[in-house]
Amino acid sequence: MQLDQAPSRQPIPREGLQLHLPQVLADAVSRLVVDKFSELTDNFTSPHARRKVLAGVVMTTGTDVKEAQVICVSTGTKCINGEYMSDRGLALNDCHAEIVARRSLIRYLYSQLEHFLSNSDDDHQKSIFTRCDNRPGFVLKENVQFHLYISTSPCGDARIFSPHEAGVEDQGDRHPNRKARGQLRTKIESGEGTIPVRSSNTIQTWDGVLQGERLLTMSCSDKIARWNVVGFQGSLMSYFTEPIYFSSIILGSLYHADHLSRAMYQRITEIEELPQCFSLNRPLLSGISNAEARQPGKAPNFSVNWAVGDQALEVINATTGKDDLGRPSRLCKHALYSRWMRLHGKLSSTLRIRTVRPSSYHEAKQAAAEYHSAKQTLFRAFQRPGLGPGSRSP
Numbered sequence: 001m002q003l004d005q006a007p008s009r010q011p012i013p014r015e016g017l018q019l020h021l022p023q024v025l026a027d028a029v030s031r032l033v034v035d036k037f038s039e040l041t042d043n044f045t046s047p048h049a050r051r052k053v054l055a056g057v058v059m060t061t062g063t064d065v066k067e068a069q070v071i072c073v074s075t076g077t078k079c080i081n082g083e084y085m086s087d088r089g090l091a092l093n094d095c096h097a098e099i100v101a102r103r104s105l106i107r108y109l110y111s112q113l114e115h116f117l118s119n120s121d122d123d124h125q126k127s128i129f130t131r132c133d134n135r136p137g138f139v140l141k142e143n144v145q146f147h148l149y150i151s152t153s154p155c156g157d158a159r160i161f162s163p164h165e166a167g168v169e170d171q172g173d174r175h176p177n178r179k180a181r182g183q184l185r186t187k188i189e190s191g192e193g194t195i196p197v198r199s200s201n202t203i204q205t206w207d208g209v210l211q212g213e214r215l216l217t218m219s220c221s222d223k224i225a226r227w228n229v230v231g232f233q234g235s236l237m238s239y240f241t242e243p244i245y246f247s248s249i250i251l252g253s254l255y256h257a258d259h260l261s262r263a264m265y266q267r268i269t270e271i272e273e274l275p276q277c278f279s280l281n282r283p284l285l286s287g288i289s290n291a292e293a294r295q296p297g298k299a300p301n302f303s304v305n306w307a308v309g310d311q312a313l314e315v316i317n318a319t320t321g322k323d324d325l326g327r328p329s330r331l332c333k334h335a336l337y338s339r340w341m342r343l344h345g346k347l348s349s350t351l352r353i354r355t356v357r358p359s360s361y362h363e364a365k366q367a368a369a370e371y372h373s374a375k376q377t378l379f380r381a382f383q384r385p386g387l388g389p390g391s392r393s394p
C-alpha cells in the first residue's frame with residue numbers, strides 16, 4: 001500500500017477509544033454508503049441518482065468493519081424558498097445531504113426505541129439501546145458507533161478555504177490566523193454558497209421572510225460543529241438518551257485536515273464547562289484513499305432520503321420542502337414529533353426530563369433544559385474569538 005505523506009491528507013484520529021484503523025474505516029464507510037446508493041438507484045441509472053452531494057451514516061457495533069451497516073443515505077444541496085416555510089412543521093427547510101442524513105438517523109433512533117418497547121423478545125434484544133443502570137433513560141449498547149460520510153467537504157468554514165484537493169506537497173493552512181478562518185456562515189436562500197453571519201441579519205422574522213427577506217440557514221460546517229457539542233440527537237431525543245456523538249466524519253473529496261478540524265471543533269476548544277454528559281466531541285476526521293471526482297453539471301433541485309427499513313428512496317423538492325405532490329416528508333418536524341409523542345407517552349416512567357405532558361412542540365423542546373444550556377455555552381464559545389454575530393462587517 002502506497003501511503004500518502006502529505007500532512008493535509010492525513011486522518012486525524014478520534015479522541016478516546018479507537019476501535020478501527022482510520023483509513024480502513026474511512027474507506028469502508030465510503031464504500032458502504034456509495035454501494036447502498038447504487039442499489040437504491042438501480043446502479044445509478046434512476047433519474048434520482050443525479051446529485052452533487054451524497055451523505056450517509058454507517059453504524060459499527062464492534063471492532064470488525066465487516067459488520068458495519070448503512071443506516072441512511074441522502075443527497076441534496078439546497079434549502080427551502082422562504083415562502084414555502086410551514087408553520088405546521090410540514091416542510092423540510094434544509095435539504096443539504098448531511099442535514100437530511102441526520103434527520104434520517106434520528107428517525108432510525110426512534111425506531112430502535114420502538115423496537116426496545118416491542119413485545120417481541122427478538123426485537124427487544126436487537127435494539128441498539130439498553131436501559132441505563134441506575135438512572136432514567138437509555139444508552140447505546142457498548143461499542144455502537146455512528147460514522148458520518150459526506151461526499152465532499154461540508155459547506156461553510158470547512159469548504160471555503162479548501163476548494164481543491166490537497167496536493168501532495170500541501171503543507172497545511174499557511175494563514176491559520178486570518179480573521180476569516182473559523183467564522184460562522186449561513187447558507188443563502190436559492191443559492192449554494194455561504195456568507196459570514198452579520199449582526200444586521202441575525203434576527204429573522206417569519207413575516208419578514210414570507211415577504212421576501214432572504215432566509216438564512218446555518219452552514220453545514222456550523223451545524224456539525226454544534227452536533228459535536230450538543231450531540232446529533234436533538235433536544236427531543238434527549239428526553240430518552242444522553243447526547244450521542246458521531247465517532248467519525250469521513251469526506252469523499254476535498255478533505256483538508258487543517259480546515260476540517262478547525263471547522264468541526266478546533267475553533268471552539270475554548271468552550272466553557274458543559275453540563276454533565278455533554279463534552280466537546282473530537283471525532284475521527286478522514287478523507288478516503290481514492291477521492292471522488294467532482295460531480296459535473298447543474299445541481300438538481302431535489303433531495304432524496306432512505307433509512308434502514310424503508311422500501312425506497314423518498315424524493316423531496318428542496319425548494320418547497322415537500323414532495324412533488326405537496327405531501328410532507330417522513331423526516332419533517334411534524335412526522336418526527338408525532339413519533340416522539342407516542343414514545344413520550346409509553347416511556348413516561350423512565351424519562352430523563354420530568355415534565356407534564358408538553359402542550360406544544362415548542363414547549364417540549366424548551367423543557368430540555370440541559371440541552372439548551374449546552375447550546376448556550378456553545379453560542380458563547382462561538383462569540384468569544386470573534387467568530388460569530390456582530391463581530392465582523394462584510
Ligand SMILES: [Zn+2]
Nearest residue numbers: 096154155220
Ligand atoms: Zn451544506
